[in-house]
Amino acid sequence: MDNIISVRSVSKNFKENVAIKNLTFNVKEGEIFGFLGPSGAGKTTTIKLLTSQLIPSGGDAMVFDKHAYLQKKEVFKQIGVLTDNSGIYERLSVKDNLSLFAEINEVPKENIAHVLDKVGLLPYQNKEAKKLSRGMKQRLMLARAVLHKPKLLFLDEPTSALDPGTTLEIHRLLRQLNEEGTTIFLTTHNMEEADKLCHRVAFLNEGEIVEMGEPQKLKLKYTNNNIKVILKDDNHVVIKNDKEGAAKINYWMARGDLAAVHSMEPNLEEIFLRLTGREL
């Protein structure tokens, strides 16, 4: 698989404030890549560096094998961006918002109904944007970001402040887009979201990547090798995943005392805390 994003030793300073330090990572074509970190870690700055809204202070931020800040309009036609500076025209209807966006960006309009249907907004296409709920607005912004069928989609905190039902709906849409071939780069401080959605994640702390990999592999890497055993008398016992632990489980099983066995691998939140001493 080819790298669609390639970041080499990138840094970004805002005067004396160092926002990004020596970032190096790739995103492969077809991946959902999660960029995780607490507020101020540098997630949005990274998206801006990759979408030509900022120029790096050092290093190479490449998208489609070209420096992101040198990208031409043709290349940007292959990229969709969803950030919180919504750019929605409140007084226009849902459909007219997309229509105007298509005109400004020279995108054909015939895809509008299809995209609105996909994000579940077709029945609301004539509704004024200002009358939409937050979740519906987010879906409208997603519709706008994918109207031109981009190969690469950047999403900055796509589900922040959404209710769990709408969040699940957005996740379903993102998975579907990914299955249809869109590579997705998303930032989030929601570790559960990252775990469920992303093929790989990078942990960002104070402008630096402190760990990167597949969620499941990271959990195995940082496991403390403990197993929780629940016995039928409702006793919970934590044992080691070793020969001695296996003998204990055999013993309880033979006596008919065993109710359940759970691995105790850490979640991404706990790994981040262990690596940085910070919560998300």
Ligand SMILES: Nc1ncnc2c1ncn2[C@@H]1O[C@H](COP(=O)(O)OP(=O)(O)OP(=O)(O)O)[C@@H](O)[C@H]1O
């Ligand atoms: N235009 C700017 N001028 C000066 N400093 C900036 C600018 N943009 C970002 N920063 C600083 O860079 C650092 C990283 O900010 P960034 O917005 O990338 O973080 P973030 O991880 O996206 O945070 P959040 O989750 O709160 O959006 C912060 O210290 C921020 O204050």
